[in-house]
Amino acid sequence: MTSAPSPEALDALAGLLGPKGFTTDSDAMAPWLTDWRGKYHGAAAAMLSPATTDEVASVVRLCAENDVALVPQGGNSGMVGGATPDASGNTVLLSTRRMNAIRAIDRNAQTVVAEAGVILEHLHEAVLQEGLRFPLTLGGKGSATIGGLVSTNAGGTQVLRHGTMRALVAGVEAVLPDGSIFDGLAPLKKDNRGYDLRHLLCGAEGTLGIVTAACLRLVPAAAARRTAWIGLESPAIALQLLRRLDAAIGRDLEGFEIIPQSCLDAVLRHIPQTRAPLAKACRWHALVELAGESGDALDAALQAELAAALEAGLIGDVVIAKNDRESEDFWRLRDSISEAERAEGPALQHDISVPVDLMPAFIAENPLRLAAAFPGARALSFGHLGDGNVHHHVQPPADADGRAWLAAHGEAVSRLVYSHVIELGGSISAEHGIGQMKRDILAELDSPARIAALRGIKAGLDPAGLFNPGKLIG
Amino acid sequence: MTSAPSPEALDALAGLLGPKGFTTDSDAMAPWLTDWRGKYHGAAAAMLSPATTDEVASVVRLCAENDVALVPQGGNSGMVGGATPDASGNTVLLSTRRMNAIRAIDRNAQTVVAEAGVILEHLHEAVLQEGLRFPLTLGGKGSATIGGLVSTNAGGTQVLRHGTMRALVAGVEAVLPDGSIFDGLAPLKKDNRGYDLRHLLCGAEGTLGIVTAACLRLVPAAAARRTAWIGLESPAIALQLLRRLDAAIGRDLEGFEIIPQSCLDAVLRHIPQTRAPLAKACRWHALVELAGESGDALDAALQAELAAALEAGLIGDVVIAKNDRESEDFWRLRDSISEAERAEGPALQHDISVPVDLMPAFIAENPLRLAAAFPGARALSFGHLGDGNVHHHVQPPADADGRAWLAAHGEAVSRLVYSHVIELGGSISAEHGIGQMKRDILAELDSPARIAALRGIKAGLDPAGLFNPGKLIG
Numbered sequence: 001m002t003s004a005p006s007p008e009a010l011d012a013l014a015g016l017l018g019p020k021g022f023t024t025d026s027d028a029m030a031p032w033l034t035d036w037r038g039k040y041h042g043a044a045a046a047m048l049s050p051a052t053t054d055e056v057a058s059v060v061r062l063c064a065e066n067d068v069a070l071v072p073q074g075g076n077s078g079m080v081g082g083a084t085p086d087a088s089g090n091t092v093l094l095s096t097r098r099m100n101a102i103r104a105i106d107r108n109a110q111t112v113v114a115e116a117g118v119i120l121e122h123l124h125e126a127v128l129q130e131g132l133r134f135p136l137t138l139g140g141k142g143s144a145t146i147g148g149l150v151s152t153n154a155g156g157t158q159v160l161r162h163g164t165m166r167a168l169v170a171g172v173e174a175v176l177p178d179g180s181i182f183d184g185l186a187p188l189k190k191d192n193r194g195y196d197l198r199h200l201l202c203g204a205e206g207t208l209g210i211v212t213a214a215c216l217r218l219v220p221a222a223a224a225r226r227t228a229w230i231g232l233e234s235p236a237i238a239l240q241l242l243r244r245l246d247a248a249i250g251r252d253l254e255g256f257e258i259i260p261q262s263c264l265d266a267v268l269r270h271i272p273q274t275r276a277p278l279a280k281a282c283r284w285h286a287l288v289e290l291a292g293e294s295g296d297a298l299d300a301a302l303q304a305e306l307a308a309a310l311e312a313g314l315i316g317d318v319v320i321a322k323n324d325r326e327s328e329d330f331w332r333l334r335d336s337i338s339e340a341e342r343a344e345g346p347a348l349q350h351d352i353s354v355p356v357d358l359m360p361a362f363i364a365e366n367p368l369r370l371a372a373a374f375p376g377a378r379a380l381s382f383g384h385l386g387d388g389n390v391h392h393h394v395q396p397p398a399d400a401d402g403r404a405w406l407a408a409h410g411e412a413v414s415r416l417v418y419s420h421v422i423e424l425g426g427s428i429s430a431e432h433g434i435g436q437m438k439r440d441i442l443a444e445l446d447s448p449a450r451i452a453a454l455r456g457i458k459a460g461l462d463p464a465g466l467f468n469p470g471k472l473i474g
Numbered sequence: 475m476t477s478a479p480s481p482e483a484l485d486a487l488a489g490l491l492g493p494k495g496f497t498t499d500s501d502a503m504a505p506w507l508t509d510w511r512g513k514y515h516g517a518a519a520a521m522l523s524p525a526t527t528d529e530v531a532s533v534v535r536l537c538a539e540n541d542v543a544l545v546p547q548g549g550n551s552g553m554v555g556g557a558t559p560d561a562s563g564n565t566v567l568l569s570t571r572r573m574n575a576i577r578a579i580d581r582n583a584q585t586v587v588a589e590a591g592v593i594l595e596h597l598h599e600a601v602l603q604e605g606l607r608f609p610l611t612l613g614g615k616g617s618a619t620i621g622g623l624v625s626t627n628a629g630g631t632q633v634l635r636h637g638t639m640r641a642l643v644a645g646v647e648a649v650l651p652d653g654s655i656f657d658g659l660a661p662l663k664k665d666n667r668g669y670d671l672r673h674l675l676c677g678a679e680g681t682l683g684i685v686t687a688a689c690l691r692l693v694p695a696a697a698a699r700r701t702a703w704i705g706l707e708s709p710a711i712a713l714q715l716l717r718r719l720d721a722a723i724g725r726d727l728e729g730f731e732i733i734p735q736s737c738l739d740a741v742l743r744h745i746p747q748t749r750a751p752l753a754k755a756c757r758w759h760a761l762v763e764l765a766g767e768s769g770d771a772l773d774a775a776l777q778a779e780l781a782a783a784l785e786a787g788l789i790g791d792v793v794i795a796k797n798d799r800e801s802e803d804f805w806r807l808r809d810s811i812s813e814a815e816r817a818e819g820p821a822l823q824h825d826i827s828v829p830v831d832l833m834p835a836f837i838a839e840n841p842l843r844l845a846a847a848f849p850g851a852r853a854l855s856f857g858h859l860g861d862g863n864v865h866h867h868v869q870p871p872a873d874a875d876g877r878a879w880l881a882a883h884g885e886a887v888s889r890l891v892y893s894h895v896i897e898l899g900g901s902i903s904a905e906h907g908i909g910q911m912k913r914d915i916l917a918e919l920d921s922p923a924r925i926a927a928l929r930g931i932k933a934g935l936d937p938a939g940l941f942n943p944g945k946l947i948g
Contacts, residue, residue, distance in 0.1 A: 106831070108717060108831060109829070109830065109831050152666065153666050155664055155666075159663070159664065164664060166670075176923055176926075176927055178923075178926060180922065180923035180926065181923055182921070182923045182924055182927065183899075183921065183923075184924075185899070186828075186829050186898070186899025186900065187829050187830075188827050188828070188829060188862060188899070188900065188901055188904075189633070189827065189830065189860075189861045189862050189863070190629055190633065190638060190827045190858075190861050190862065190863045190901070190904040190905050191827060191901040191903075191904065192626065192627050192629075192677055192901070192903045192904060192905055192906065192907045192908070193901050193902065193903050193908060193916060193920065193924075194677065194678070194679070194907075194908055194916070194928050194946045194947055195674060195677070195678055195682070195927075195928050195931050195932075195947075196640075196673050196674065196676070196677060197924065197927055199670050199673035199674070200669060200670065200673070200674060200931075202670070203666055203668065203669070203670060204668065204669055205668070207668075208669070220721075243582060247694075251725055353662050353663065353664045353665060354660075354662070355583065355660050355661050355662060356583065356661075356663065357580070357582060357583050384664075386663075387663045387664050388662060388663050388664065389663070389664045424660070425657075425659070425660025425662070426660065426662065427662055427664070427665040427666070427667050428667065429665075429666045429667050430662075430664040430665065430666060431664050431666055432666065433666045433668075434666070434667060434668055442667060442668070446667065447656070447657065448654065449650055449652075449654035449655055449656045449657075450656055450658070450667075450671065452650075452652060452654065453650055453656065453669075453671055453935060454668050454669050456934035456935045456937075457669050457674075457931060457934050457935065458669075458934070459934050460930035460931050460932070460933050460934020460935065461927060461930045461931065461934065463930075472668045473668055473669075
């Protein structure tokens with residue numbers, strides 16, 4: 001679809017950006033042409049690193065005039081190949097990493113304006129110095145950038161209380177496909193001037209605009225945190241516990257993760273220096289995290305609620321972390337599941353969501369459907385029950401050659417899982433996005449009404465198809 | 475732009491909908507062809523009242539095939555003529571009022587699925603019977619419908635705590651301009667399948683889709699409410715008070731309105747059976763409302779915070795309503811301002827927002843700018859300080875013929891006000907929308923980048939321009 005940029009167009013881009021902002025050197029470009037999981041490999045005619053929003057706008061105008069397609073990239077830590085160019089080498093990579101200023105922190109309004117290339121961890125540190133917290137975090141915080149987090153509507157482990165990126169973006173600045181700058185940074189609580197471009201750009205994966213800066217909501221830095229590890233019988237019971245906690249202390253409830261015993265076993269087997277929090281194995285575990293102003297108040301509330309849940313027979317054993325170290329140990333168990341599962345052998349991974357109330361039924365029923373269609377295949381789910389979002393892994397039969405089995409059956413397995421999700425009104429991408437990985441399956445399985453609408457929006461805003469071609473819907 | 479429907483097309487619509495769903499009787503149509511403020515008058519080739527989503531889809535397909543333009547209408551209580559057809563008589567009015575079923579209330583998930591034609595007050599009553607509350611209310615609750623509230627992203631007096639309609643819509647069902655049904659009702663907390671149609675339809679004023687149902691978030695019915703009337707010196711001090719209350723009891727803070735003494739005077743002059751809450755006049759007043767589970771806890775928190783504010787010299791006199799009756803009396807003063815101001819004589823009204831922190835400066839400076847450009851003109855602002863949204867009225871000079879002065883200067887006055895708002899990054903429509911009233915001024919004053927993007931979206935989703943022509947951006 002795209003054609004190679006003319007030498008004149010590349011010269012003009014080089015002249016515009018200077019040596020710091022333009023390179024065609026293959027060694028310099030190499031790290032950014034493969035996604036961090038090593039799954040997608042691309043090529044680019046040049047890598048552009050503009051330093052300002054105005055430079056981005058000039059680049060886009062120049063590209064539009066010369067029919068040059070652009071692939072925007074932040075920290076290159078996405079999960080679906082959304083920031084990796086295709087193999088044609090016809091596109092140019094636009095890195096936002098030089099745009100890394102924190103423009104302003106407003107303590108009264110509790111907002112920060114950060115440029116697209118600011119790394120999440122740096123943002124955390126900068127606002128903490130003002131006694132504030134940006135309440136979104138995830139494994140890739142050391143590389144993920146604000147622009148990428150907005151463009152993928154990132155989630156993480158605090159979504160239960162604070163929402164995904166969408167809920168935290170008070171304003172956005174972006175360069176649109178015609179090279180104009182949309183300045184929507186002002187944090188307006190009410191604005192009914194028609195179609196909401198902020199929400200449209202959030203999660204658009206750079207296919208409708210290049211996010212250059214965002215105004216983000218902050219909360220006061222939490223004075224105290226409490227973490228509990230709870231044994232229980234099933235996701236259905238975990239959901240009951242979640243409802244009780246939510247009703248009683250929902251304002252302080254930041255995390256509620258579920259973990260099956262088999263995942264915990266895998267972690268204990270493969271990850272050094274880990275140990276089971278509870279004395280006895282049980283079918284499922286819940287990892288619960290509270291954050292608030294008073295540690296004493298959190299202790300009192302947590303203990304009262306857990307005592308009541310014990311008395312009601314909802315839960316088995318419970319351990320509350322005695323200090324930050326123990327709390328980190330609990331979270332390390334949770335965060336090591338993916339690594340431990342990889343050590344167990346190859347598996348298919350699905351990032352899916354359904355309405356929260358339907359999640360226990362999905363977790364119970366999907367393995368049965370899979371086993372019926374693919375005898376011996378094993379499914380396991382873990383993660384963000386409170387968000388209706390689990391990471392769902394399918395392992396080949398124990399006696400099969402794993403890789404061969406996945407090559408033969410993987411696509412049909414994913415189709416079965418996604419069809420089940422769609423049957424429940426769910427999403428085949430809860431938090432990782434579509435990128436290039438799920439583009440075709442989205443077009444195939446999502447409702448024709450929705451796909452046609454997505455295509456209409458794309459055609460209306462980027463008629464030449466120059467923004468992140470081949471991703472999402474393009 | 476639109477042409478009259480052919481007799482064949484009207485016959486087909488009549489056949490599709492039957493006598494209950496189709497009329498061309500001018501008496502039957504008359505009430506729905508003028509907006510409730512009597513400002514806009516239109517004509518229609520027919521009024522359609524489909525009873526189901528499938529009927530809406532069939533109507534839209536038939537209209538698309540026959541190039542018939544549609545004007546969707548809910549309760550006909552909008553403020554900007556968004557649901558009133560133009561005078562050509564070439565469009566058909568599509569009323570959602572027969573689609574008035576509450577499909578389901580889910581107590582566990584705290585959601586309700588309501589069809590577009592459900593009246594807000596009926597929804598309030600229905601969910602209250604389940605111990606739940608839909609936390610959005612406004613003056614037109616006896617007529618406003620769910621479909622209209624979603625399509626205009628309605629606000630009201632509880633936005634401070636619960637957000638506008640956008641924040642309360644967990645899912646949406648709509649018929650798109652190609653006649654397809656977008657079923658996005660499932661309340662997914664995480665969904666990263668690309669462009670968010672829910673947020674796009676919310677506030678689109680029926681120009682991109684006809685909302686046929688919505689899944690709405692509910693909260694537990696509040697056990698206790700507390701209302702305080704507070705005298706203070708300025709909006710800047712009111713904002714300081716708001717920040718203190720927000721930090722200490724923000725979770726229970728549902729309303730924070732500001733009222734200048736002149737507005738209170740007008741209410742006391744023109745509205746029967748009203749009396750000033752405070753013994754002495756003061757420059758400004760704040761009306762504060764809390765809602766929570768425990769009345770004692772609210773009392774304790776409110777009294778502690780107000781005592782501290784008194785001690786800090788922030789506020790003057792304070793009265794806390796002793797009972798629901800007094801609380802209603804306080805709110806009646808606030809809600810009667812528009813009526814009282816009308817009785818004072820003609821005035822220009824602006825529904826505007828700026829970032830919350832900039833609002834005190836706007837309120838202080840705008841009257842000076844106006845007086846400099848239009849000697850004798852008086853500006854006053856009141857309303858939702860916590861949302862950065864005030865209703866801003868401009869009164870003609872006391873010695874002028876009000877109507878003549880407004881006819882001569884009104885447009886220039888509005889332009890001055892809106893330009894000031896835009897200078898501060900604000901919005902020329904905070905909660906009422908654009909409709910036909912502000913369509914031209916939006917296109918003129920909003921940034922070209924944003925206007926071009928809005929036009930692109932409209933063209934991409936409704937290329938034939940058949941959905942609510944002449945409104946918003948069409």
